[in-house]
Amino acid sequence: MCRPEFLAHVRGLAAYERVLGCRADASDEEWIQLAKQVDRIRPFTSVVAFGELDQDRAAAIGQALGLTAHSVETLHRVQDKQAMRRRLRETGVDPTPAATVSGPEQIRDFLDQHGGPLIVKPVQGAGSVGVTVVRDTASPAEIARAYEAAAAEFMGVPQAGVVVERFHEGPQFSVEALSEDGEHHVLAVVRKFYEPVGFVELGHVVPAGLPEADEAAVTDFVRRALDALGVTHGPTHTEIVLTADGPRMIETHLRPAGDEIPDLVHEATGVDLLRYTARQALGEEVLGELRAETAARTPDRYAAIWFTLPDGGGELLEIRLPADGTVHALLEPGDDIAFPANSDSRVAAARARAATPDEAVRTARRAAEGVRAVVAAQLVTTVAGDPPEEVASCD
Template identity: 45%
Template sequence: MTEHVLVFGVGYDIPARMRAFGETAGQKVTTSVLCWPEHLAKMDDTEEHSRIVVLSPEASDEEWIAMARAVDAVEPVTRIGSFYDDCRPQAALVAQVLGLDTHTPEIVELVMNKYAMRRRLAETGVEATASAVVESPAQLRSFAEAHGYPCVVKPLTGAASKGVSIVAGAAEAESALERASGTGADPRATVEEFLVGAQYSVEAFSERGEHVVVTVTRKYSDPVSLVELGHVMPAPLEPAQTEAVTRHVVATLEALGVEFGPTHTEVILTERGPRVIETHLRTGGDELWNMVTDATGVDLIESQLQQVLGEKVLPGIRATLDDPERTRRSEAIWFAGAPDRGTLVEVSGAEAGRPAAVTLNVLGTPGTELNGLQNSFSRLAWARAHAGTAEEAVALAREAIDGLAFLTRVPAAHGELL
């Protein structure tokens, strides 16, 4: 039987890996894509897809359904591939219309809408974190008066720390709302109580409503923008703490109705116990999917694509995690932030010698306009390292980043003259 996978949004190398898996298994796998224009630049295998249909980000649900039906009429679609946040609501809707499996529209809304997630977790007794949807500075200030400063303002939906602010006082309400609403068409934002504690993320995999935590990661964020600057796995936690985080995340996934696939859940370990920041129906970014493979032996991407093609993968994941002979090591990544303003002229120090356990990748290029640490895409470089302990791995990665120098050009100030 030929499997025809309709991929929504950017798939990076996953469609190619799906086709390769099919060939190895003696099964033909073809792929078609429905995406936005911006996704074309992120495809390395455009000629390998059977067809690519590009829609405007403003296209209606009816247009997505019509295009999917047209593809299905030419080559019947047997599977839906939705691997990242972009176009996930459209994938859920099309799957429902075509009678195929993927996350339902209801689950996608619960996960992507931060306030809806908070309500569901409260309704099911998982946790009660104060939150509200606001449209005006007055509403934000009213929330803060009831729950206290600081509070966190973020877009109603979103990722990569885009539009997120910590509001320390009433005077910052207007700018925080402007920052949150500037990431999309929806003028509303979510405001939440500020949770105090160390930050972690949890990579898990689900199958038929059963959830397995693959690893817990300690993450480090900028205190102003909340953009992530570092990760290390496995997190240096006491066994009881790891168990508490694991239980809380599994309860969260059950409350949200997640049935399958990878999830990336961010939590804060507060004095009251673990509290969820947000969760995603995908692997974590920031190289985490590769770090998981190197630290645990579990390839989350391979597991996901095989599951999409109908394979049962959870037994294999469990077997890998339980294997007493598998290599265990700590994996860390650290990022370079960005100056508040200027133009990047040169990056030096990248060619310096470093240990074999360290990999460096410079992201910023000469000519890049700098505007501080606005979101995850503002960062200028990353370094990955592995070692026997979390502390050693973090130290190696940070040392590599500290060895870089960024030369910038800042124009002379032209203020008012007397």
């Protein structure tokens, strides 16, 4: 099932037995009734949403048909940033203060009460859209712009409000896991790198190269967080900051990671997370086999990706890639590049493997910086200037 406007993006459409379309503005009950009609003819065994959009519809259908699916409550706790923060505080997993706000004045009140810096972002969102850091010295105009950015609608995600929370300093990681019957198996901890203004992700490397004690702290934190949020099955992509006080949550998602991270995990570990995700969605129990395969494989290479992010927005007129085939385009001439930047503003990506995480990142980044993109008749390259230390180094 999908929205009609997404039918053009369904690959191999002719191979499907049925493809059901339902309007974005239709009620949950309409989606449920449509699913029930087909269920009477060919009963479903499970309901899965592999992307962010309409996961709430999948949960509602699963609940109505009594099928394996994330519960409506779990989905709410995961997708609503304030609900997630509240649950993690209640269960003692993460004490980060947060609040929903209805205007710039409340952001200033939160800043005065808790101190800065703060993150202002949409209650529901993805792709680093509408995310802004607000510091103690922020002017009223800067705070107003941060609120407006977080309150805007993006890519059909409904505007559910704006949340403000403490900004945690430290290196950022993602944890890729698969859960079954309430058990969470971590496949990989991934180091991520970002630009310092809108936190658009610039690169990733797998494995992260963390000391053993830090990796144990990160994976234990994520397992406790998933338990607290009620996650029992399926893939998760959890983003955290490793602060001086231990791991702190950024957000988690009930889906495999984007940014080609599952491919990096496969290249580095030999384990195909997407294959296990698909098999589990078809009703198979896969956790035992996954654990055995993970234990049998010892990563001996690091896999990295680095993205080309233009300095500004506008229409992409031309993109020129290095001739050696190390870089692949993400956008085509004629596409619009959003500004302020988000994940969809990146025009190309380069992947590399190496014996160390630093070498893998340097190789991928060097290739990505060879891209030239003409945007609205202006020649631009990657992010201008030297990136901050957390972007430039794996150390």
